[in-house]
Amino acid sequence: MELNVLTLIYLLSSITFIIGLKNLSHPATARRGNLVAAAGMTLAILATIFLYKDEDGKPLHNYAWIFGGLIIGGIAGTFAAKKVKMTAMPEMVSLFNGMGGACAALISVNEFLHVNKHFHSSSADYQKILVDNNFFRTELIIIYAGLIIGSVSFAGSMIAWGKLNGKVKDFAFKGQHLVNLAILAAIFIVAIYTIFFELNKTTFIDLASPLFFLVLLLSLSYGILFVMPIGGADMPVVISLLNSFTGVAAACGGFLYNNKVMLTGGILVGAAGTLLTILMCKAMNRSLKNVLIGSFGGSAAGAAGGNGQAHGGVYKEVSLSDAATVLNYANKVLIVPGYGLAVAQAQHICHELEKMLTDRGVDVKYAIHPVAGRMPGHMNVLLAEADVSYDLLLEMEQANDEFRSTDVVLVLGANDVVNPAAKTDPSSPIYGMPILEVEDARMTIVNKRSMKPGYAGIENELFFRSKTSMLFGDAKSVLQQLVGEVKNL
Amino acid sequence: MENILNWVGSHEQYIYIVVLMIFVGIEVIGRVPAVLHTPLMSGANAIHGVVIIGAIIVMGKAEGDNYAALILGFLAVILGTLNVVGGFVVTDRMLEMFKSKKSQK
Numbered sequence: 256m257e258l259n260v261l262t263l264i265y266l267l268s269s270i271t272f273i274i275g276l277k278n279l280s281h282p283a284t285a286r287r288g289n290l291v292a293a294a295g296m297t298l299a300i301l302a303t304i305f306l307y308k309d310e311d312g313k314p315l316h317n318y319a320w321i322f323g324g325l326i327i328g329g330i331a332g333t334f335a336a337k338k339v340k341m342t343a344m345p346e347m348v349s350l351f352n353g354m355g356g357a358c359a360a361l362i363s364v365n366e367f368l369h370v371n372k373h374f375h376s377s378s379a380d381y382q383k384i385l386v387d388n389n390f391f392r393t394e395l396i397i398i399y400a401g402l403i404i405g406s407v408s409f410a411g412s413m414i415a416w417g418k419l420n421g422k423v424k425d426f427a428f429k430g431q432h433l434v435n436l437a438i439l440a441a442i443f444i445v446a447i448y449t450i451f452f453e454l455n456k457t458t459f460i461d462l463a464s465p466l467f468f469l470v471l472l473l474s475l476s477y478g479i480l481f482v483m484p485i486g487g488a489d490m491p492v493v494i495s496l497l498n499s500f501t502g503v504a505a506a507c508g509g510f511l512y513n514n515k516v517m518l519t520g521g522i523l524v525g526a527a528g529t530l531l532t533i534l535m536c537k538a539m540n541r542s543l544k545n546v547l548i549g550s551f552g553g554s555a556a557g558a559a560g561g562n563g564q565a566h567g568g569v570y571k572e573v574s575l576s577d578a579a580t581v582l583n584y585a586n587k588v589l590i591v592p593g594y595g596l597a598v599a600q601a602q603h604i605c606h607e608l609e610k611m612l613t614d615r616g617v618d619v620k621y622a623i624h625p626v627a628g629r630m631p632g633h634m635n636v637l638l639a640e641a642d643v644s645y646d647l648l649l650e651m652e653q654a655n656d657e658f659r660s661t662d663v664v665l666v667l668g669a670n671d672v673v674n675p676a677a678k679t680d681p682s683s684p685i686y687g688m689p690i691l692e693v694e695d696a697r698m699t700i701v702n703k704r705s706m707k708p709g710y711a712g713i714e715n716e717l718f719f720r721s722k723t724s725m726l727f728g729d730a731k732s733v734l735q736q737l738v739g740e741v742k743n744l
Numbered sequence: 745m746e747n748i749l750n751w752v753g754s755h756e757q758y759i760y761i762v763v764l765m766i767f768v769g770i771e772v773i774g775r776v777p778a779v780l781h782t783p784l785m786s787g788a789n790a791i792h793g794v795v796i797i798g799a800i801i802v803m804g805k806a807e808g809d810n811y812a813a814l815i816l817g818f819l820a821v822i823l824g825t826l827n828v829v830g831g832f833v834v835t836d837r838m839l840e841m842f843k844s845k846k847s848q849k
Contacts (some may be wrong), residue, residue: 272791273768279787279835280776286839289787293832296794300828303797307804315804317814324803324818328825335826336833341841347834348786355793355827361820362798365813393751495785501792508798510758520794522762526769527788531781538778625778632781639841650778 261306264298265516271295272520276527299516300325341640342600345633346419349494352501353412359504360405360471363398366511367467370394392450394511399446401507402467403474408500410478415490415497418482427484438477445470485546491626491633492535492546499528538625538689570706573724575733578700579740582608585662587618589654591691592638595668595703597628599730602641605667608738609643615741620647622654622664622691624672651689658695666693666701668730674715683713699723702733783838790831796824 271291278288307315315321332351339347370391417423449466485493506521508514536543573581582588596605609619621638628634635648649657658664666673669691676683677690693699699722706718706725717723726733752759776784803817 268794272794273772275791276769276784276788277772279784280773280780282777282780285780285783285787286836289783289790289832289835289839292787292791293836296791296828296832299794299797300800303800304804307801309805315801317803317806317808317817320806320814320818321800321803321821324799324821325825328822329829331822332826332829332831333833336830336837339834341838344782344786344834344838347830348782348789351793351827351830351834352789354823354830355789355795358793358799358820358824358827359795361816361823362795362802365802365816365820368812368816390754393755491782491785498785498789498792501795502788505792505795505798506762508795512798512801514797514801515761517794517797518758518761519765520791522765523769523772524788524792526766527773528769528785528792530770530773531776531785531788534776534778535781632779632783635779636782636838636841 257306258308261302262515264302264306265514268295268299268302268516269519271298272523276523340600341602341637342597343420344636345491345494346416349412349416349419349490349497352494352498353409353416355501356405356408356412356497356504358405359401359501359508360409360474362508362511363402363405364471366394366398367402370398371464371467395450397507397510399450399470401504401511402471403442403446404500404507405504406471406474407478407481408497408504410475411482411493411497411500412478414479414482415494419490423483425484425486431480431484435477435480438473438480442470442473442477445473481547489541489546492532492541492543495528495532495535496543496547499525499532502526502528535626570718571721571724573700573726575726575736576740578724578726579737579744581663581698581700582612582617582665582737583615583741583744585617587657587661588612588663588665589620589622589649589657589661589693589696591622591624591627591664591666591669591673591693592634593624593627593667593669593672595670596730597633597637597668599668599732601667601729601731601734602637602643604731604734604738606638606641606643608734608741609647611738611741620649620654620657622649622651622657622693624651624669624691625689627669627672651691655692655695658692661696662698664693664696664699666699667734668702668704670703670715671713673717674713675717676713676715685713693717694720694722697722700726702726702728702730704729783835786831786835786838790828790835793824793828793831796821796828799824 272295275288275292275295278284278291304315304321336347414423445466449463482493502521502524506518506525509518509521533543536546590605590609592605596602612619621643623634628637638648671685673691673693674685675690675694677685677688680686694717699717701718701723703725705727718725773784799817799820802813803821806813806817
């Protein structure tokens, strides 16, 4: 009876996950979708605690430990999630994702110790039965899968988190891809060896444990090394990918415990996360392979050297007061926010400038590139936080129709998404990426911290065009000064 | 070969769930607008926190004198809860802002 209730609840929870994800993909229902999934999750957790029975029909115990863990995790999680700044959202997601991965890996470690002990304490005959039994081997395969995927996801997410908040610097060495591949191969070889060969010997126990922890160690180092060389702007893709990894790791737990809700939820996220990763890659015109192998960063850096010298053109600077005047007397201004705005957390002051100009009769809107900011959709979240009205945000296609009739485009810390080379130069690494065609506007003011190339590591010829003026400085302080200048006009 | 067939036979249910869920997962978010990519990723992140259930089972099954299992399980429960609670709260915070903009409109 109780078990059937549990099954029913798991079924309901699985349905809430699907409905939740479905609703999350539409703006109007997104928030409800999140709450629906959260309710399903709560239900599944409570039902597991009180209704779960193991194979021998015994209920769970150690309630104090379980609730202790739930309360500590719950309070810490809520606190961290409430306190985090909007600009730091992506790294928070990465951090939580890592927690999930670590959780899956710990489950695998625990199950391995359990299986190992079981095997060890059995008689030789029984060991032989276990070895001949396919279920035993299946279980081990799944334990290994959960361990490998979970720990890669954990280590990778921690590095991604560190990179996004600036604690970890990009790090790459020559031949790193080969080292990574070698580690990956080693992980599989050791895992397969343990499962299929070591297991057939009665000495299984002696070597299996050290080998198991060797796989854990290798997986952790693979996670670190694999994210290490990937640049900051690619982190969203990596986080999304690791997100789907953790989904698969959770599904492994579903196999182990014959638990359909874990299986459903895990695979659902695994599949959705993979698709989301591909969508993000598409928006940036990168192939997943490029992101993962990270060859983009390397080759582009080389190209930048050549390109930079070839161009080396002259760029114009514009003074703050001139920029303020131009903006103030324009009819139509489009603001192109980018990574630089997010890093400088300049969204509030940006909104202030927009309001002030609007009050003076200037038509101000924002042109949002799909991958502007640190994550696709991140700019929308940031500007929404600063109370920028929804109707002012133009998507790329809309914006591209409007640039022609625009007097001034103010580019705030965006670079590659406005690089005309994506349209004109087939040899450019970003060739073919959809861009905001700001060069159509009458005048462009670009705010950047320096002339350094953007993430893709290539020069932006836009900056050297006659219609473009540069306004150097941190987005926040520049905007503050602009607001001051406009006020005095 | 026979082994594999046997395996498929004995895991029929799982294989069906996995295959169907892959299609559902892809289908369900197929047309998501770029604006929602970040909240969607965050929401999906919270959903895979369902791994917490495994952690609870580990914890609840551990014998009182098996300290390795107790400690591993306890850590797993904390980490899993962080994933679930943090994930849903962060997602809600992001979406809250979308909603307030709409109502103003």
